[in-house]
Amino acid sequence: MSQKLLVPDIGDFEKVEIVELLVKAGDKIKLNDPLVTIESDKSSIEIPSTIEGTIELVNVKVGDKVSKGDLLLNILSSKEIPLKKIVPKDTESIIQEAETTLKNKEEQFIKKESIKKENKKIIQVLNNNDIDPLETQDWIESLSAVVKKDGNQRAHFLIKELINKAYREGSNIPYTQNTPYINTIPPESEVKSNGDQNIERRIRSLIRWNAAAMVVRANKKFPELGGHIGTFASAATLYDVGMNHFWRAKNNKFGGDLVYFQGHSAPGMYARAFLEGRLNEKQLDSFRQEVRPGGLSSYPHPWLMPKFWQFPTVSMGLGPMLAIYQARYMKYLINRGLIKDEDRKVWAFIGDGEMDEPESLGAIGLAAREKLDNLIFVVNCNLQRLDGPVRGNGKIIQELEGSFRGAGWNVIKVIWGSYWDSLIANDKTGHLVKIMNETVDGEYQAMKARDGAYVREKFFGKYPETQKLISSLSDKDIWRLNRGGHDPHKVYAAYDQASKNQGSPTVILAKTIKGYGMGKTGESVNTAHQTKKLDVDDLLYYRDRFNVPLTDEQVKNTEYFKPDEKSPEIKYIKERRMTLGGFLPERTTYSKPIKAPVKNIFDFMKVSTNEKEMSTTMALVRMLTNLLRDKNVSPRLVPIIPDEARTFGMEGFFQKIGIYAHEGQKYEPEDSAQLSSYKEEKSGQVLEEGINEAGAMSSWIAAATSYTNHDIEMIPIYIFYSMFGFQRIGDLAWAAGDSQARGFLIGATAGRTTLAGEGLQHQDGHSHLIASTIPNCVSYDPTFHYELAVIFREGLRRMHDKNENIFYYITTMNENYTHPAMPKDKNCEEGILKGMYKIREFNKHKKTKIQLLGSGTILREMIAGAEILQNEYKIDSEIWSVTSFNELRRDGMETERYNLLNPDKEQKTSFVERCLGKTEGPIMAASDYMRMNSDQIRPYINKSFYSLGTDGFGRSDTRKNLRKFFEVDKEHIVAYGLSVLAKEQLIASKYAKEAIKKYNIDGNKPMPTKL
């Protein structure tokens, strides 16, 4: 039966052009196969088939303009095209459920109405004064009975019901975000470790010692090197328990847990690797001395130690955020069927001071919302940061508990060690917990800087009940009362519970002591953070404190200690790691390259668009749509968009590849009848991040390092509003470089005068300069669609086929213009990639010449200016499209360095010099960026060089007015071009003066930087 396929609802667009026919008569098609591509001035979308069959007749051709309801094709099919979109099954059941709930509610309401006007009893919850202790006792006993008989869950349920009832009765129950200041896991529920505690303690002591020795030795040699002892000293148990029992390494059977180590706890990781035999003494002795190969980096830097560190974390706040998005990305890969679900975890270690960074807490809502039960945060709450207490007057653990609980996390507090268990159990009056709740962190810190007698007086001495509780304890016993984060049993129990938790991320808030074991010099003192030198007495104390088997002499020499290979300690440490699959941290890559698409995949971008105008953003979207047809590339693309898909004309992707949503789509979207309706899917490919540039960049980093963390090469393409890109997330971009990320960053709506109308905070005139500061970031500012195609394809080849550890930053614009065909010159492609090529030459008059260099949209002003110069002033010119001043500068620097190093050899020529060296006339360059952008190549050419640019704050206006304001329009190019020639004494100055007058250029107008 012949069926008619019509143009579906395409939103607000009318008369949209058909730019591609993807089928012909006789083709067999399946449901959802793309049939034609249509393109408005803002977006390009494929129309898929709504039926399977054979194409009988194609009723349209490329160039036709179509609207909703127009006939596209006739299809021979045994099925009928559904008249209206079928409501998905899920949606149907949701609607039914909602209707039933509504009905029930109505019934309840009717019932309620009939019993209204009952005298409401107001329940007043009193905090302190118990007006009826007997009644309280009754309730408490009832609760205990429930716990005993039916368990905690039942008790929890009843309490929740009581609270609900109380609310409905109108009681004013105060909101509590906190639980008491005690461990979340009661002793009787603790899962016990089956490890050998004695041997683990000995190993831990050696790691502690060697970590401290490494820092001390480095600073003895070179006091300027720095380093940290106190941080790892506080976190050693937290790391050891994980290393011995929880963290599984990557190997050929398992993908591996991913651990984000706290940046300045790195010495502890090196010290462990030393015992494991992965690092030797010589390497420890080159801590923070990395210029000679083999040194150990101060902090986790994959760029500097590419076989060791996986995640850069030392810029505080980035680690937690990156870890959240890493966990989310892991679920994305699983849900898209690209990796197996092996219950891998992401662990992130964070300092309590670091939690003050907005980035640390900024994404915790997402982690809960997306139910990231593969994510575990461990916050090392040693109560101190660099200068002093994190919350001297408060309690950081309680504050964080509130924030994380509020966000929906599973919170496990590990506050008190096992020595406290019996005291808390015997605290029948509740006064001990009362003091624990009342004591502020400043006091807790001060107590650990003193001694047992002080704690007896200042802490237990507050109430007679607590004095009595510890009356049989000596000061030494009191001093031994340990904190949870230093107790391997408590830490084990917390890790065990966290690993088994389902449906939410977990945060472990572990209370520790900064500089634990460092005695008077470092323990709990405000200066603990920067203590990097320990004198002999301190070292002797440290040795004794942890029973390190070294003689006094060896201690004086700060010797490392490593037991014999056959010792129980070394055997144990290795056996534990072998059981857990291998060593950690370790960075490896077993991913397979993605074959670069066929060379002609972008050929459609190498021909002229003739009359048709389009922006480079639009060209990019067309290019991506085409890439989605390449079977190697398509599944690996990860488009990342922070709520700007419609701005960039990418809404067609919603239907085509879906938006990732871990729960699928539980609602029928408002625009479900439209072609580019908002489609969320569990296997969706687009990461639509909402208004969240930092989150989007974190997702991009996770995808861009997928080749090492998940052994699958992916192609992330993060498209952002150029001004809200590098400038906003610069530090993350730097971390991306460190992480050896591979992928594309697209700064769309770029240029200070090209994004018209928006204004100061929107118009980017410097992102290329920021990009240039990242050594492995390759950046381009293309003007025409074929340039973009050449650059993008080469990026795919270099990064994803040849696996170079670089990433690309490309700016695209939203100005519509026609695009010429790619010049036939065989060197054109090389020039595009190296940074410049000659695009046109005006050679009519053969008298005076100027070299004009333009980049991005301003290249078009250059071309227009050159035409005026030729036609009205008889000036010839050569016009160069500069696709990357950054790349040209890099080549220039390298050439210059070679020449300086080899004065006796034949001197090399920079690419700029090769292009311009033998040309005639001075050079004038311009871009839609600050002058510094084009100035970058000034040193590498032996000719007069002038640059124009958009220095100054942007503002809203039309493109024409903005270009006039910033003096990069064709009129200024003509006037300044003539002035340059006059200055070079190639023409008389009167021509320039005339042009300035002719174009109403106000010589008295201040520099735009001053306006």
Ligand SMILES: Cc1ncc(C[n+]2csc(CCOP(=O)(O)OP(=O)(O)O)c2C)c(N)n1
């Ligand atoms: C963004 C950033 N700001 C400042 C620093 C310098 N810095 C390094 S460690 C530190 C204190 C960290 O305190 P905390 O997070 O509590 O870690 P702790 O050493 O106490 O475990 C500071 C301020 C940094 N590394 N990164």
Ligand SMILES: [Mg+2]
């Ligand atoms: Mg701290």
